Amino acid sequence: MTAHVDTFARDRLPPVEQQPEYLFDLPGLQFPAQLNCAAELLDKRVAAGDGERLCIQAPGGLRWTYADLLEKANRIANVLVREMGLIPGNRVLLRAPNNPMMAACWFAVVKAGGIAVATMPLLRAKELGQIIHKAQVTHALCDHALADELATAAAQFPVLREVRHFNDPQGLEAAMARQPAQFDNVPTAADDTCLIAFTSGTTGVPKGTMHFHRDVIAACACWPKHVLKPRADDIFIGSPPLAFTFGLGGLLLFPMAVGASTVLLEKAAPPLLLEAVAQFQATVLFTAPTSYRALAVEFGQRKLSAPLGGSLRKGVSAGEALPAATRALWKQHTGMELIDGIGATEMLHIFISHDESEARPGATGKVVPGYRACVLDDDGRPLPPGQIGRLAVKGPTGCRYLADERQTRYVQGGWNLTGDAYRMDADGWFHYCSRTDDMIISSGYNIGAPEVEEALLLHPAVAECAVVGVPDDERGQIVKAFVVLRPGHPPGEVLVRTLQDFVKQSIAPYKYPRAIEFIPALPRTETGKLQRFKLKASQ
Numbered sequence: 001m002t003a004h005v006d007t008f009a010r011d012r013l014p015p016v017e018q019q020p021e022y023l024f025d026l027p028g029l030q031f032p033a034q035l036n037c038a039a040e041l042l043d044k045r046v047a048a049g050d051g052e053r054l055c056i057q058a059p060g061g062l063r064w065t066y067a068d069l070l071e072k073a074n075r076i077a078n079v080l081v082r083e084m085g086l087i088p089g090n091r092v093l094l095r096a097p098n099n100p101m102m103a104a105c106w107f108a109v110v111k112a113g114g115i116a117v118a119t120m121p122l123l124r125a126k127e128l129g130q131i132i133h134k135a136q137v138t139h140a141l142c143d144h145a146l147a148d149e150l151a152t153a154a155a156q157f158p159v160l161r162e163v164r165h166f167n168d169p170q171g172l173e174a175a176m177a178r179q180p181a182q183f184d185n186v187p188t189a190a191d192d193t194c195l196i197a198f199t200s201g202t203t204g205v206p207k208g209t210m211h212f213h214r215d216v217i218a219a220c221a222c223w224p225k226h227v228l229k230p231r232a233d234d235i236f237i238g239s240p241p242l243a244f245t246f247g248l249g250g251l252l253l254f255p256m257a258v259g260a261s262t263v264l265l266e267k268a269a270p271p272l273l274l275e276a277v278a279q280f281q282a283t284v285l286f287t288a289p290t291s292y293r294a295l296a297v298e299f300g301q302r303k304l305s306a307p308l309g310g311s312l313r314k315g316v317s318a319g320e321a322l323p324a325a326t327r328a329l330w331k332q333h334t335g336m337e338l339i340d341g342i343g344a345t346e347m348l349h350i351f352i353s354h355d356e357s358e359a360r361p362g363a364t365g366k367v368v369p370g371y372r373a374c375v376l377d378d379d380g381r382p383l384p385p386g387q388i389g390r391l392a393v394k395g396p397t398g399c400r401y402l403a404d405e406r407q408t409r410y411v412q413g414g415w416n417l418t419g420d421a422y423r424m425d426a427d428g429w430f431h432y433c434s435r436t437d438d439m440i441i442s443s444g445y446n447i448g449a450p451e452v453e454e455a456l457l458l459h460p461a462v463a464e465c466a467v468v469g470v471p472d473d474e475r476g477q478i479v480k481a482f483v484v485l486r487p488g489h490p491p492g493e494v495l496v497r498t499l500q501d502f503v504k505q506s507i508a509p510y511k512y513p514r515a516i517e518f519i520p521a522l523p524r525t526e527t528g529k530l531q532r533f534k535l536k537a538s539q
Contacts, residue, residue: 006089008136009115009193009210012403014411020398021414026370028221029396035190037216038073038110041256043185046070054261056100057235057280064100066259069107071181072100076108076141078179079172084139084162088113088186091135091196093128093160095150096143097121097266098242101166103252105141106242110213113186114139116195117208118243120526125152127206132157134208135196135402144168190214196402197245199345208402209346216348218396219249220257222370223350227339228316230284234260235311237277238286239268244527246318249349250286270294281311288319288528290464292338293326293457300333312336318343318350320529321432323454324361340364342391342432344418346399346410352430363429364422371395375424380413388433388446391422421448438532440469442477447511449532452479455506456513459499461489466522466530467513470539481513482535484521491518 013019024030045051051067064072080086092109094116096102102118109116117135119128121143128150131137137160142150144165154160166172188194194213198206224230236255240247242264255262263280265273270291277285287295292315315330315338322340330338341353342364352373354365367373374382375389383389392415399416401407410417421433433439434448441447449467456465464484469477483499485491496516503512523534 004087005113006087006138008089008091009196009402010089013193013210014400014407018407018411019400020411020416021394022398023370023372023395026221026396028225029218029370031190031214031217033190034187035213035217036111036113036185036188037194037213038107039185040217041220041253042066042070042073042107045256045259050259053232053259055256056103057261057263058100059265059276059279062100066256069100069104072104072176073107073111074181074183075176075179076105076172077112077183079164079175080108080112080114080139082179083175084164086112086114086139086162088188089115089192090139091115091117091137093132093137093140093142093150094118094243095121095128095140095146096166097146098247098251098264098268099143099167099266100264101172102143102242103264105166106248106252109141110194111183111185113188113192115193118195118197118241118248120241120243121146122526123149125149125156128153129156130206131198131208132160138162140164141166141172144171188213197243197248197345197348207404207406210400210402211348211397215397216253218370219349220253222396223341223353223368224249224254224257226369227341227350227353227355228254228284228314229355230254230258230260232259234258234284235263235280235282236260236284236286237263237265237273237280237282238316239265239273239291240286240288240319240527244319245345245348246286246343246527250316255284270298274298277312283311283313285312285315287315287317289317289322289326290320290524290528292317292322292330293464296326296329296333314339314356316341319527321364321450323450323457325454325457327359327361341368342418342420342430344416346401346418347393347395347416348397351393351395360429363425363431365430366428367393367430368395373430374415375422375430376415376417380415385424385426388421388423390436391418391420391430392416393418435532438468440467440477440479442469442472442479443475443510445510447479449479451507452481452503452511452513455503455511456481456483456499458506459502461485461495461499464522466532466535468532468535468539470515470536478514479511480515480517480539482517482519482522485518
């Protein structure tokens, strides 16, 4: 490392005794002391002769090769260091929808030894301010279209002293033109922090998770290699923001790790995503279960089996539990089996999954090579197959919260406790039951909200739904469902009774929703995760 280094992140790592046990058993997980993940994924690809391979596409005809991305990342890195005064360890906020310049900025920050703090495009000034303050962000690279909220936040937090805007001819691009296309990557340590990913807010209070250079390469060496099995001629596409680690991996890191290409979409609502799959002849799709459900219906209505069937070969679902009904609907309309998986911002990416040849309805999958997982009771003891408990996982990545007392709740006994209730069957398959704090206990019965949701989703009137437990004097809690209806199905007491009877017919009658409220839309994070805490707070 250079002589002048900002040690903010290293100084705020959790103590070693509060960190999980790390596993580096696989051959691809042996890391040298010095490692820069941007150099591994980008510079080495170009040096190996792949500079002219297609790397990034976007609507409007934009096509960047690996050499193009390297040149732009190098120029931005020079701007950061020479004009913005960046030193290794400084935090750089990145703010943009999914577009090529966002990707170039990410690589530039990491090449320069900075720490990328990518933010969701829909965040407002208050939320951006929380991130700036928590991570003591000193620099920012922001899409010109999203400048206003960042300006409001920056005015309140003077620690953010250097801001440049891109997709603005007078902004970052003009500065890039002044800088050389070569940059000497900072020789970072494998255990230097290269990104701080903030949780997407399913609990209402975001946390900053710190990931090392080695974590990025480890994520590329585990799930994609052993489960996704991408090819160099694959074209990746999807909806998750690059600020969400599901999107960073699926739409940038994983395709580049094999020399493939990616399509970055600023807008990826299901109809637009479906059109883009056909337009770019994408082969690997990343999106959330809610999107797959909408895509399947759209797919059926448009009868687009020919253009889609001619290219798309894999669909990956993560971000929340995949209902069996959604899996079946997708397969019905596309003939494809979805690849399901569970990951966590704290773990960087997916650690339990299956490939399309082994999918089991209702099961998330088996442990990804490189990781270990088990189900623990409340005292931290492993439970036998068939019993529901707390999912615990360990591997080459793990939770390191930025100066956060919640570290000791997430990491216990060397395990990362994801906050999910799971059961493992006799074959080693893991089955999602609920969030551990979403388990509904009613008259002594344990009821998992996803099971009730899955039953409701099978009814043709239900577009989306979410189930929570609400206090009840007689039963402790009752099951309440919030339902978004499909067009043509009027809400009312008749439909309430119809849905209740429908659920009773498909799962144990005691699990049926004793209360149903019809609402226009479910509260979700920008990554598509359901915000159950908002529904609970409304009661």
